[in-house]
Amino acid sequence: MKVKVIVTLKDGVLDPQGKAIQQTLNGMSFSNVKQVRQGKYFDIEVNIEDEEKAKIKVEEMCKKLLANLVIEDYRIL
Amino acid sequence: MKSSVIIFPGSNCDRDMDVALKKFGFKNQMIWHNNPTIPKSDLIVLPGGFSYGDYLRCGSIAAKSKIIKSVIEFANSGGLVLGICNGFQILTETGLLPGILQQNIYQKFICKNVHVKVNDKENKYFSSIKKEILELHIAHNEGNYFCSNDELKSLKDNSQIAVTYCDKNGKESEEFNPNGALSNIAGIFNKNKNILGMMPHPERVIDKSLSSNDGNFFFENLIKNLK
Numbered sequence: 477m478k479v480k481v482i483v484t485l486k487d488g489v490l491d492p493q494g495k496a497i498q499q500t501l502n503g504m505s506f507s508n509v510k511q512v513r514q515g516k517y518f519d520i521e522v523n524i525e526d527e528e529k530a531k532i533k534v535e536e537m538c539k540k541l542l543a544n545l546v547i548e549d550y551r552i553l
Numbered sequence: 554m555k556s557s558v559i560i561f562p563g564s565n566c567d568r569d570m571d572v573a574l575k576k577f578g579f580k581n582q583m584i585w586h587n588n589p590t591i592p593k594s595d596l597i598v599l600p601g602g603f604s605y606g607d608y609l610r611c612g613s614i615a616a617k618s619k620i621i622k623s624v625i626e627f628a629n630s631g632g633l634v635l636g637i638c639n640g641f642q643i644l645t646e647t648g649l650l651p652g653i654l655q656q657n658i659y660q661k662f663i664c665k666n667v668h669v670k671v672n673d674k675e676n677k678y679f680s681s682i683k684k685e686i687l688e689l690h691i692a693h694n695e696g697n698y699f700c701s702n703d704e705l706k707s708l709k710d711n712s713q714i715a716v717t718y719c720d721k722n723g724k725e726s727e728e729f730n731p732n733g734a735l736s737n738i739a740g741i742f743n744k745n746k747n748i749l750g751m752m753p754h755p756e757r758v759i760d761k762s763l764s765s766n767d768g769n770f771f772f773e774n775l776i777k778n779l780k
Contacts, residue, residue, distance in 0.1 A: 489699070490733070492660045541617060544610055544646070546653045547699060 477525060479534045480553040483543045484515035518542060554779050556581045556596040559624065561615045566601035566637065566754060573756035574598070577772040584620065591623045595779050596633045599624070599640030601692070601754055611654060611695045612642030621647060633677060633779070634748045638693055641740065641750030650743055650750045651708070652700030657693070658733025664692040666764050667731055669716040669739045669753055670723045676746035678715070682774040686723045687716075688765040689753035691731060691739075696752040698734035698741070708741060715740040715749055 485491050491513050498512040520537070524530040531552050538550040556579040560567045567583065574581040574596075584591055591597060605614035615621070621643075628634045628649055636644040644650040657663060671685045700708070708714055717737040719725045730737045732752075740751025755768035 490655070490658065490697075492656050492658060496660060541609070541613065544613070544653055546645075546651075546701070547655065 477522065477527060477530050479520045479522060479530055481518040481520060481534060481538060481542060482515055482551045482553065483518070483538070483548050484513060484551075485547055486549050489547045516542075554579050554595045554776055555593060556598060557584050557591050557594040558582070558598045558600055559584050559586060559591075559620055560600070561586045561602070561604035561618065563604045563606055564600050564602035564639070566639075566756060569754070569756045570598055570600045570637070573759050573768060573772055576759060577769075577776050579776060586615070586618045586620050588620055589623065591620065591627065594627070594632070596635060596775075597624055597627055599634070599636040599643050601638030601640060604639055604643065607695075610646065612639060612644075612646040615639075615643045616646035625649065628743075628748050631745065631747050635678070636748075636750040637754055637756065638691075638696075638752055641752055642695065644748060644750040649748050650741055651704045652698055652741070654693075654695045654752070655697040655699050655733075656695050657697050657731075662692075662694040663696070663731050665690070665731070666758070667691050667739075667753065668719050668721050668723075668729070670719045670725065672714050672717055673712045673742070673746075675712065676715075676742060676749075677778045678746075678749050678771075678775060680774075680778050682770055684767065684770045686719065686721065687753075687755075687767040687770060688721070688758065689755055689767060690757040690764070691753050692757075693732070693752055696732040696734065698738040698752075700735065705735060708738075709736075711744055713742045713744065713746070714738055715742050716751055716753070
């Protein structure tokens with residue numbers, strides 16, 4: 477089955493790319509953009525059929541490699 | 554004294570490091586990342602570069618490579634491990650050093666000489682070093698050191714901040730912080746101070762014909778302390 481993961485910077489961690497995107501959007505007259513936070517998206521195909529078991533495995537992957545928990549949070553969708 | 558420089562796909566300061574180590578008397582060996590073991594060494598160096606193309610996060614893939622288990626074992630048994638630039642990023646990703654190197658605050662790749670101040674001399678790297686403010690080279694996009702407030706306090710309490718960005722007289726301020734690093738941190742130790750990670754490249758400034766030769770102070774002193 478496929479498991480989707482989103483990794484984002486924790487609240488309060490500086491995101492220079494997000495900031496640059498926000499400023500660019502503001503400059504393109506999207507003046508209502510207040511903040512942009514950039515993240516990463518992973519589409520992971522595992523040969524585990526049971527959804528719960530697959531998500532437990534993916535959670536382990538998030539902790540060990542996909543996210544650096546010093547600055548990032550992960551969400552398994 | 555024997556040293557080993559680990560080469561990952563995308564390392565590009567490995568040979569500079571080899572030249573620098575040999576210049577000061579190390580018997581250096583170059584070790585490809587696929588080796589499961591490292592020959593007997595007094596010093597292991599993780600060189601600068603862009604291991605695995607900086608995929609995912611800088612240093613994150615190298616931190617899971619085959620050879621890293623041996624590096625971790627060596628470090629945990631008290632062996633000296635030096636990580637420069639990408640090597641520093643790898644050390645934080647392995648968990649051997651706390652924190653992480655984030656993208657530079659102004660989103661620019663920075664390539665220039667900077668001054669750094671040696672903050673602690675109670676260690677094999679800087680004990681008896683003849684010069685405490687060194688002009689070294691930096692070249693990175695992710696050198697903005699970050700860690701939690703608790704970790705920062707712990708780094709300060711245990712004198713683990715090795716080198717900090719400053720001006721030529723040693724004055725530390727935001728003005729002389731090239732990348733936004735917390736507390737002007739350019740390099741840190743682990744608690745036992747056998748592991749040193751730093752963004753500046755001493756191996757790039759070891760000859761008068763280059764823009765600085767302050768790297769000489771670092772390597773000369775290191776081999777002297779190891780003998």
